[in-house]
Amino acid sequence: MGEVRAMCYVKPINCVRKQNQEEAEMSDNGHSEETKREITLKPRRHPRLWQSYLWWEEMMKLRQKHLLRLNAITRGASSYAPDFEEARIAAINPVLEEALDMLVADAQAVGPIYGLFTGIKGIGPSLAAKVLAQVDDIASFETISKLWRFAGYGMYEYWVDEKGAVQAPREGYVSMGTQGEREMVRKLTEPKEGWHLETRRDVKIAGWKSPYNTMLKSTVWQCVASFIKQQTPGYVELYYQEKGRWATEHPEPICRTCGVPVSECRAKRSHKVKLYTPAHMHAHAMRKVSKVLLQHLWVVWRITEGLPISRPWIHAVGGHGTYIAPEDFGWAIETRAYQNVVGREPAST
Numbered sequence: 001m002g003e004v005r006a007m008c009y010v011k012p013i014n015c016v017r018k019q020n021q022e023e024a025e026m027s028d029n030g031h032s033e034e035t036k037r038e039i040t041l042k043p044r045r046h047p048r049l050w051q052s053y054l055w056w057e058e059m060m061k062l063r064q065k066h067l068l069r070l071n072a073i074t075r076g077a078s079s080y081a082p083d084f085e086e087a088r089i090a091a092i093n094p095v096l097e098e099a100l101d102m103l104v105a106d107a108q109a110v111g112p113i114y115g116l117f118t119g120i121k122g123i124g125p126s127l128a129a130k131v132l133a134q135v136d137d138i139a140s141f142e143t144i145s146k147l148w149r150f151a152g153y154g155m156y157e158y159w160v161d162e163k164g165a166v167q168a169p170r171e172g173y174v175s176m177g178t179q180g181e182r183e184m185v186r187k188l189t190e191p192k193e194g195w196h197l198e199t200r201r202d203v204k205i206a207g208w209k210s211p212y213n214t215m216l217k218s219t220v221w222q223c224v225a226s227f228i229k230q231q232t233p234g235y236v237e238l239y240y241q242e243k244g245r246w247a248t249e250h251p252e253p254i255c256r257t258c259g260v261p262v263s264e265c266r267a268k269r270s271h272k273v274k275l276y277t278p279a280h281m282h283a284h285a286m287r288k289v290s291k292v293l294l295q296h297l298w299v300v301w302r303i304t305e306g307l308p309i310s311r312p313w314i315h316a317v318g319g320h321g322t323y324i325a326p327e328d329f330g331w332a333i334e335t336r337a338y339q340n341v342v343g344r345e346p347a348s349t
Contacts (some may be wrong), residue, residue: 151216234329
């Protein structure tokens, strides 16, 4: 009989909610013995810039919604009144202009880096402000590798299964706890049989906190896409050079399952995943230019704030000899700072 009671005793959901509400009220009144968990706020060096960016972003999204509705009405896909949408867009436009002016003013207050960044062809006021707002404090990134990882262009050790699929990071943050009381906890992964460690590019994995700022990664990607459209000197040549290198090394797509060229794969219908396609080569080239752009931003920004700079790990330790200087791509930078980075005087022009 006791086993039946143990199996059947389930507290009703309403009782659980009522109990949680009573415990919360007791905690608020100071009657609970448990102390409240302190909330740790993320310190920001330029909080006003971040708020201006959020406001401008919200206005842009709101305007885009009304434009999409108006477009649907024009195409005959909606029966909404067009004059209503046009009135809303007319009302939003001056607010959006005000938000952009405030965003630019707050970005200029960050320092000379804003003017240097917007001096690059393809980097507009809003795009530069978005990057500066998300990075916030360049002093918190002592090396370029830390900025790369924060922006989603870094490397880390991941557990990979026998098929080569990433399963979990070696160590990371997971969300644990009950609903309403969840918190991020750092966890060391316990690998399963057949898993092995590999150094891979940072990726998002279900159940794990993203190791990078997704907004910053997409914004930097937008910067590089703008370089290609505007044919920005230096960066666009680097993009086509890297894309051509991948095309030379991999002239034909490879079947991921077989590891042979697609033309030699005997199970093309079931083996649908291909490597080294034109889309892959485009992504590889975009990633290369993104990392170089972040490197230039890191060097120039730290110089303007009088912070120490160093060569990337691949140059200082890895033995890589090709260094792409910021001034070669249109950045205004002092000779002394350049010498500290690469260890030699810049070429005379």
